[in-house]
Amino acid sequence: MSEAVSTAAKGRARGAGRPGPVRLLLNNTLAASGLALLVLIIAAALLAPLLPLPDPDATAPANRLLRPLTEGHLLGTDALGRDILSRLVWGTRVSLAVGISATLIAAFFGSLIGLVAGYAGGRVDAFLMRGIDMVMAFPYILLALAIVAALGPGLLNALYAIAVVNIPFFARNIRGITIGLSRREFVDAARLSGKSNAGILFGEILPNVLPVIIITMSTTIGWMILETAGLSFLGLGAQPPQADLGSMLGEGRKILFTAPHVSIIPGLMIFALVMSINLLGDGVRDVLDPRLKSGALTRPVARTAVERRTVPETRTHNDSVLEVADLNTEFHIGDDVYRAVGGIDLHLKQGECLGIVGESGSGKSVTAMSLMGLVPTPPGRITGGAAWLGDEDLFAVSDERIRALRGADVSHVFQDPLSTLHPLFTIGDQLTEAIMAHRPIRRSEADTRAEELLRLVRITNPAERLKVYPHELSGGMRQRVCIAMALANDARIIIADEPTTALDVTVQAQILSLMDTLRRESNAAILFITHDFGVVSTVCDRVAVMYAGRIVETGTTEEVLNAPAHPYTRKLIDCVPVLGEPGRSSTPSRGVRRWSTICRRAVPSQHVARG
Amino acid sequence: MAAYIAKRLLAAIPVLFGLSIIVFLIMAMIPGDPATAILGSYATPENVARINADLGLDKPLPQQYLIWLGNLLQGDLGRSYALNRPVLDEVLERFSATLILAGTALVLCSILGLLAGVVSAVRQYGLADKVITVLVLIGISIPSFWLGLLLILAFAVKIRLFPASGMYAIYGGGDLPDLLHHLFLPALTLAVVATGVIARLTRTAMLEVLRQDYIRTARAKGLTERRVIYRHAFKAALVSVIPVIGIQAGFVLGGAVYIETVFQWPGIGSMLVNAISTRDLLLVQGGVLVVAAAYVLFNLAADVVQTLLDPRLR
Numbered sequence: 001m002s003e004a005v006s007t008a009a010k011g012r013a014r015g016a017g018r019p020g021p022v023r024l025l026l027n028n029t030l031a032a033s034g035l036a037l038l039v040l041i042i043a044a045a046l047l048a049p050l051l052p053l054p055d056p057d058a059t060a061p062a063n064r065l066l067r068p069l070t071e072g073h074l075l076g077t078d079a080l081g082r083d084i085l086s087r088l089v090w091g092t093r094v095s096l097a098v099g100i101s102a103t104l105i106a107a108f109f110g111s112l113i114g115l116v117a118g119y120a121g122g123r124v125d126a127f128l129m130r131g132i133d134m135v136m137a138f139p140y141i142l143l144a145l146a147i148v149a150a151l152g153p154g155l156l157n158a159l160y161a162i163a164v165v166n167i168p169f170f171a172r173n174i175r176g177i178t179i180g181l182s183r184r185e186f187v188d189a190a191r192l193s194g195k196s197n198a199g200i201l202f203g204e205i206l207p208n209v210l211p212v213i214i215i216t217m218s219t220t221i222g223w224m225i226l227e228t229a230g231l232s233f234l235g236l237g238a239q240p241p242q243a244d245l246g247s248m249l250g251e252g253r254k255i256l257f258t259a260p261h262v263s264i265i266p267g268l269m270i271f272a273l274v275m276s277i278n279l280l281g282d283g284v285r286d287v288l289d290p291r292l293k294s295g296a297l298t299r300p301v302a303r304t305a306v307e308r309r310t311v312p313e314t315r316t317h318n319d320s321v322l323e324v325a326d327l328n329t330e331f332h333i334g335d336d337v338y339r340a341v342g343g344i345d346l347h348l349k350q351g352e353c354l355g356i357v358g359e360s361g362s363g364k365s366v367t368a369m370s371l372m373g374l375v376p377t378p379p380g381r382i383t384g385g386a387a388w389l390g391d392e393d394l395f396a397v398s399d400e401r402i403r404a405l406r407g408a409d410v411s412h413v414f415q416d417p418l419s420t421l422h423p424l425f426t427i428g429d430q431l432t433e434a435i436m437a438h439r440p441i442r443r444s445e446a447d448t449r450a451e452e453l454l455r456l457v458r459i460t461n462p463a464e465r466l467k468v469y470p471h472e473l474s475g476g477m478r479q480r481v482c483i484a485m486a487l488a489n490d491a492r493i494i495i496a497d498e499p500t501t502a503l504d505v506t507v508q509a510q511i512l513s514l515m516d517t518l519r520r521e522s523n524a525a526i527l528f529i530t531h532d533f534g535v536v537s538t539v540c541d542r543v544a545v546m547y548a549g550r551i552v553e554t555g556t557t558e559e560v561l562n563a564p565a566h567p568y569t570r571k572l573i574d575c576v577p578v579l580g581e582p583g584r585s586s587t588p589s590r591g592v593r594r595w596s597t598i599c600r601r602a603v604p605s606q607h608v609a610r611g
Numbered sequence: 612m613a614a615y616i617a618k619r620l621l622a623a624i625p626v627l628f629g630l631s632i633i634v635f636l637i638m639a640m641i642p643g644d645p646a647t648a649i650l651g652s653y654a655t656p657e658n659v660a661r662i663n664a665d666l667g668l669d670k671p672l673p674q675q676y677l678i679w680l681g682n683l684l685q686g687d688l689g690r691s692y693a694l695n696r697p698v699l700d701e702v703l704e705r706f707s708a709t710l711i712l713a714g715t716a717l718v719l720c721s722i723l724g725l726l727a728g729v730v731s732a733v734r735q736y737g738l739a740d741k742v743i744t745v746l747v748l749i750g751i752s753i754p755s756f757w758l759g760l761l762l763i764l765a766f767a768v769k770i771r772l773f774p775a776s777g778m779y780a781i782y783g784g785g786d787l788p789d790l791l792h793h794l795f796l797p798a799l800t801l802a803v804v805a806t807g808v809i810a811r812l813t814r815t816a817m818l819e820v821l822r823q824d825y826i827r828t829a830r831a832k833g834l835t836e837r838r839v840i841y842r843h844a845f846k847a848a849l850v851s852v853i854p855v856i857g858i859q860a861g862f863v864l865g866g867a868v869y870i871e872t873v874f875q876w877p878g879i880g881s882m883l884v885n886a887i888s889t890r891d892l893l894l895v896q897g898g899v900l901v902v903a904a905a906y907v908l909f910n911l912a913a914d915v916v917q918t919l920l921d922p923r924l925r
Binding site for chain 1 (some may be wrong): 626629630632633634636638641642705732733735748749751752754757760761763764770805817818821822824825827828829830831832833834835836838839843844846847850860861863864865866867869872873883886887888892893895896899903906907913920921922
C-alpha cells in the first residue's frame with residue numbers, strides 16, 4: 001500500500017498542472033448550480049427597491065387570498081390582500097440581512113475567543129473553553145429560546161440569540177488552528193522583535209486563521225438563516241409589520257387549509273436559499289479539502305480490477321504450485337497511469353521459500369498483492385499477465401472462486417500487525433472467523449482449532465489469549481496471531497509481505513525462525529517480501545531482486561549473496577549491518593539512493609502518460 | 612464497566628451545575644422589572660413587592676442563586692403564574708410527551724441515517740449513492756417546520772391517512788395504536804435533518820474504514836464481501852458515528868420546539884413557546900433546565916455505548 005502511494009506521489013509531481021480552484025468549483029455541477037441560485041436570490045434581494053413591485057405592506061381587503069398567477073399578483077395575495085411576490089422579495093432581504101449579521105457577530109466573538117484562548121493557553125484557555133463547553137452542553141435551539149425569553153421576542157433579539165449559540169463553533173475551530181500557529185517560528189521571531197501580544201495575535205496569527213474563519217462562516221450561515229427563520233415562524237422573531245421569510249410562513253400557517261400557497265411560498269424560498277448556500281459550501285469544501293482532491297476517499301472494491309491487454313498462454317514451470325508470467329499492474333489516477341509492476345515472471349515450488357527483495361516503491365508489495373486481487377481498485381488495475389495456482393489462472397477465475405481461495409489455499413501475513421488486526425474484535429473472534437469462512441464447523445470446534453493454532457505459533461495460555469483484543473498484546477504476539485491466522489486452513493502458499501519490518505530486532509529473529517520451522521512442518525510454499533537481505537539469507541531458498549517494477553536478478557540465495565550480478569543487488573546486500581564492521585552503513589538510504597539516481601537513467605520511465 | 616459509568620456520571624455533575632448557572636444568569640439578565648412584567652396591569656406597588664419577595668429578587672445575586680439551587684435540588688422549580696401549578700409538575704408532564712416524540716425521531720434517524728450512509732458508501736458513485744446524496748442535501752437544507760406543514764397538507768388534508776395534530780384522538784383514543792398513528796408524521800419530520808447529518812457522516816466513516824489494513828486482512832481471510840462490509844467495516848464506522856448520534860439528540864430535542872408547534876404536540880417545546888409569549892419565565896427556566904439535563908444524559912449514554920463497542924477506550 002505504501003509503495004502504491006509513493007509511486008503515485010512521484011508521478012503526481014510530474015503531472016500536468018491541475019485546474020485552478022474556481023475552475024474546479026464550476027466543474028462541480030451541484031456547486032455551480034448552488035452558486036447560480038444564490039446569486040439570483042441575492043440580486044433580487046439587493047435590487048428590491050428598484051424592481052417594479054407593489055408596496056409589500058399595502059393591504060387590499062378586496063383582493064385577499066388571491067391564488068398565484070392571478071392578474072397583477074404573480075404569486076397571489078395573503079390574508080390582508082398584500083402582494084406575496086413583493087413581500088417575498090422584501091422578506092428575503094430581511095432574512096439574508098439577519099442571517100449575515102448573525103454570522104458576522106458569531107464569527108467576530110467566536111474567533112476572538114478562539115484566538116485569545118489558543119494564543120494565551122493555560123488558565124485563560126481552560127476558563128474560556130470551559131465556558132464554551134457549557135454553552136455547547138445545551139441543545140442548540142433551546143439556548144436560543146432561553147435568550148429570546150429573557151430579552152423578549154423581536155427580530156434583533158432573535159439575531160443575538162442565534163449568534164450566541166453559534167459562537168462555540170467558531171471558538172473551537174479557531175482555537176485549534178491558533179494553538180498550532182502559536183508554536184511556529186514566525187511567531188517566535190515576532191516576539192523576539194519586540195512586538196506586543198496583541199500585535200502578534202492580530203498582525204501575525206489572524207491573517208493565517210482567516211481562511212478557517214471564512215470556511216466556518218460558509219458552513220454555519222445556512223443554519224443561522226434557517227434558525228432565525230424558525231424563531232420568526234414561532235412568533236419570537238420579526239414582529240408585524242416587519243416581516244422576514246419565517247414570520248410570513250408563521251402567519252400563513254394559520255390559514256394553511258384554506259390558502260396553502262401563503263405558507264408554502266415563503267417556505268420554498270427559505271429552502272432554496274439554504275440549499276443554494278449548502279451546495280456552494282460543499283463545493284468549496286471539496287475544492288479546499290486536499291484529501292478529497294487526491295481521490296483518497298474512494299472505496300476499494302473486493303477484488304483488483306483485471307483488464308488484461310496481454311494473456312500469456314504457455315507455462316514453463318509445470319511442476320510449480322504458483323507460476324506468475326508477465327504480470328503488469330498499473331495505478332490509474334485521473335488521466336495519469338503509473339506502472340507499478342511491469343512484466344514480472346515468478347515460480348514457486350511446493351515447500352519452497354522465494355524472497356522478493358527491493359527498496360520501497362520497487363513494486364514488490366504490489367506484485368504480492370496482485371496475486372489474490374488485494375491491490376486496491378481504484379486506482380489499481382491488473383493490465384496483463386497470468387498467475388497460475390495449480391491449473392487455475394487467478395486472473396481469470398470468478399470473484400467467488402477468488403474468495404474461496406483466499407485464506408484457504410493462499411493466505412497472507414502483512415506488515416504491521418496492529419493495523420492489520422481488527423481493533424474491535426477479540427483474537428478468538430478473528431481466528432475462528434478465518435476458519436469458519438472455509439469450513440462448515442460449529443463455533444466450539446473452531447474455538448478448539450483456534451487454540452491449537454495459537455499453541456502452534458508458541459503462544460502460551462492460548463485459551464486465555466483468545467479472549468483478548470489486539471491492543472492488549474505486544475507487537476511480536478500480534479504477529480504470531482497473524483501467522484496463526486495464515487495457517488488456519490493449511491494453505492499451500494503463504495504470502496508474507498514484510499512480516500518482520502514493524503517489529504524490533506530480537507522479536508524479528510523469533511518470528512523468522514518460527515516461520516522457517518512452520519514452513520518445514522507444513523510444507524507450505526512462502527512468497528517472502530522484504531527489503532532486507534539479512535532476512536532473506538535466514539529464510540529464503542531463492543531470491544528475486546526487484547527494481548522499478550521489474551526483476552533485475554534472480555537465483556538461489558547463495559548464488560545471489562555470494563556473487564551479485566547486478567550493481568543494485570550489491571548495494572542492497574551492502575545495507576545489511578555486519579557485527580564488527582562499523583564502517584558498513586546500516587542505513588540503506590545513501591547507497592541505494594545514489595544508485596537509484598544512476599539507475600533511473602538506465603531504466604525506461606515508468607510514467608506512461610495517457611491523453 | 613459499572614465503575615466507568617459511575618465515573619462518567621460523576622463527571623456530569625459539574626456540567627449540570629454549569630447549566631444551572633447559565634440558566635439562572637439568563638433569567639437574571641432580564642431587562643426591566645420581572646415583577647412588573649409578570650403582573651402587567653396589576654402592577655401595584657404592594658403586588659410588585661410581594662412578587663419580588665416571592666422570587667427572592669430583593670437579595671444579592673449569588674444568594675439568589677444559592678436559594679434557587681437549594682429549591683431546585685428539592686425538586687421545587689417555583690410556580691407557574693399563568694397556569695397556577697408547580698413548574699416541575701407541568702414540565703415533567705410535558706417532557707414525557709417530548710421524550711416519546713424525540714426518542715422515536717432519534718431511533719428513526721439513527722436507523723435511516725446509518726442505512727443510507729452504508730448503502731451510499733458501498734455503492735459509491737453509483738445511482739443509489741447519487742440519489743442518497745441529493746436526498747441528504749435536501750434533508751439538511753429543508754426547514755423542518757415547513758416540511759411539517761407540507762406533510763400535513765399531503766397526508767392529513769389531501770389523503771386522510773394521518774391526523775394533522777395532537778397526540779391522541781379526542782374521542783375513543785388513548786391506546787398505543789392511536790398514539791403511533793398521531794406520532795408518525797411529527798416523528799418523521801423531526802428525524803429528517805438528523806437523518807441527513809448521520810447519513811453523511813456514516814458515508815465518510817465507512818469510506819475511511821474500508822481503506823484500512825484490517826479490511827484488507829478480512830478480505831485476505833476469504834470472508835464474503837457482505838461480512839467484510841456489514842460486520843468488519845460497519846462496526847468500526849459505528850464507533851465514530853455514535854458520538855454524532857449523541858450530538859444529534861440535542862438537535863432533535865431542540866427541533867422538537869418547531870415540530871410540536873406545527874403538529875400541536877403537547878410537549879415541552881410548544882409549552883416553552885407559549886410560556887415565552889406569556890412571559891411565564893419560571894416555566895421557561897424549568898423547561899430549559901430539564902431538557903438541557905436530559906441532553907447531558909443522552910450524550911453520556913452515547914459515550915457509554917461507544918466505550919462498550921470499542922475495547923481500546925476501556
